[in-house]
Amino acid sequence: MADPHLPPQAPAVQVPLLNSNNYQENQGTDLDQVLHRLEKFLTFLGFKQSSALSFLLSWVGFVVVAVLLPVLMLEFSQCCGCEKYQITNFELDIVASQTCLVAISLLCLLHNLRKYGIRKFLFVDRSCGHVASLNDLYINQSKESMCLFVLWLLPCLILKTAREIIRILYVQRESWWLSVAVLFTLVLSWTYVSTISLTASILFHLICNLQIIHFEDYAKLLERESDVLIFVDEHIRLRFHLSKISHRFRIYLLLDFLVVTARQPKKN
Numbered sequence: 001m002a003d004p005h006l007p008p009q010a011p012a013v014q015v016p017l018l019n020s021n022n023y024q025e026n027q028g029t030d031l032d033q034v035l036h037r038l039e040k041f042l043t044f045l046g047f048k049q050s051s052a053l054s055f056l057l058s059w060v061g062f063v064v065v066a067v068l069l070p071v072l073m074l075e076f077s078q079c080c081g082c083e084k085y086q087i088t089n090f091e092l093d094i095v096a097s098q099t100c101l102v103a104i105s106l107l108c109l110l111h112n113l114r115k116y117g118i119r120k121f122l123f124v125d126r127s128c129g130h131v132a133s134l135n136d137l138y139i140n141q142s143k144e145s146m147c148l149f150v151l152w153l154l155p156c157l158i159l160k161t162a163r164e165i166i167r168i169l170y171v172q173r174e175s176w177w178l179s180v181a182v183l184f185t186l187v188l189s190w191t192y193v194s195t196i197s198l199t200a201s202i203l204f205h206l207i208c209n210l211q212i213i214h215f216e217d218y219a220k221l222l223e224r225e226s227d228v229l230i231f232v233d234e235h236i237r238l239r240f241h242l243s244k245i246s247h248r249f250r251i252y253l254l255l256d257f258l259v260v261t262a263r264q265p266k267k268n
Helices: 018-045 052-076 088-122 132-170 176-224 228-262
Strands: none
Touching: 018 088, 018 132, 018 176, 052 088, 052 176, 088 176, 088 228, 132 176, 176 228
């Protein structure tokens, strides 16, 4: 029986879990938006060929922009006395090397994206151990990788444009319109080729850094948990993901190294 001298106790206040649930849902929505934008970017570059039309546009764009345009511009822009500033055979070797690298990037990433999809490919799918509490870290790392991509591409694009401008000042052609057309075409082709190659590299960088997030979370798990089975399960999962990353990018890296090594100039 309650003591009549004691003041009545206020009923316990139950804090609803609606706010925390809404926060996790917002995080999931933000991550979905980031992945959707990344998927659209990859589709624009031709890495995702989900239909016959996208397949045709991707490979026609590759042949035209990466092969035909630079070769035609180099062949038809030859002039007398230009050997000092434009070595056609050397330029064609560069085009051949860049074309091989682009083809490798397209084929390898196209196969992986078609087989796994963007979420499983980046290991942020629920079946790959996706953790909702890490969504903010996933989003930040994705944005950092895209910023790094821009920092890689933009200075090189400026240098490439400056180099082509300097060359048209020294290489006299029949008209300035032809010089401008050659400048625009070569810069366009270089931008396409470099964007494809750097995108493949930045995706490899992104996947590796997303796994670093999982390793850091595993370190926190060791501090707060005492169940050995949980440690073993998480350790096995992380090792499995590392082996999958190595397997998916093994052919891409080996072929890239092979092309770069094979195209090195030989000493006489």
